[in-house]
Each structure stands twice: as C-alpha cells, then as structure tokens.
Amino acid sequence: MITLASGQNVQIQASVANAAYYTLFGCEVPNGGGAPAYKVLAFGEITVASSYVTVYTAPAATQAFISHLKVSNNSASPFNFYVTGTANIAYGFVCPASGEASFDADGWHIFSASALGPTPV
Numbered sequence: 001m002i003t004l005a006s007g008q009n010v011q012i013q014a015s016v017a018n019a020a021y022y023t024l025f026g027c028e029v030p031n032g033g034g035a036p037a038y039k040v041l042a043f044g045e046i047t048v049a050s051s052y053v054t055v056y057t058a059p060a061a062t063q064a065f066i067s068h069l070k071v072s073n074n075s076a077s078p079f080n081f082y083v084t085g086t087a088n089i090a091y092g093f094v095c096p097a098s099g100e101a102s103f104d105a106d107g108w109h110i111f112s113a114s115a116l117g118p119t120p121v
Helices: none
Strands: 002-004 009-014 020-030 037-046 053-057 062-073 079-085 090-095 100-104 107-111
Touching: 002 009, 009 020, 009 037, 009 062, 020 053, 037 053, 062 079, 062 090, 090 100, 090 107
Parallel strands: none
Antiparallel strands: 002 062, 009 053, 009 079, 020 037, 020 062, 062 100, 079 090, 100 107
C-alpha cells in the first residue's frame, strides 16, 4: 500500500507518449477520522513522453491510501516507466509491448501479452 499525506502526490513518467494508461484504486480518509471513501482515485493516459506527470494529489485535510496501481502499454513496443512522488516512493520498470504493470498488496507484477501469468518483480 502506498500512503499519501494531504498534498502529497504520485507522478508517472513513460518513455513514449500516448501509449501508457494508468489507474489508481484506493481510499481517502479525512484527517481526524471519518469514513473512508473507497474509489478509483485517478485514471487516464500519459500524453507526453519523458516528463513526470502528476496523476494524483491527496486532497487537503485528507490521507490517501493507494491499494492498487496499474499501468498498461497500448503500443507494440515496450517502454520504460517510473512512478515517484512526494511520499518517498520510487519505482522504475519496463512495461512490455501490449503488457501491463500492476502494484497491489503482493508488490509489483509485470504482465506480458505472451506470458500466461504475472512475473513478480
């Protein structure tokens, strides 16, 4: 799980434009208590290459918990991608052609279009 304090963010960089798609799942909890709001925190496409793009920022007075992060490759070529942010998170992987990378409670897994199952990282 990735924990973000209020105002902290997650950034993604892909080495190609218009091929990387991302989804962040998790919950937001108001500081000082309250019911957690479970939801898709962010989703979209990385439209620029080789620049970090902020894809999610924890709202003011809120703590966010990212339970699942998925990056998909919609191209015929592999690309490098990096996940970073203000919460001391740093990951870097190669996403295979037509594959995906997934982060969950078991860590990172890379899925290839030709593989039968995930390859743990």
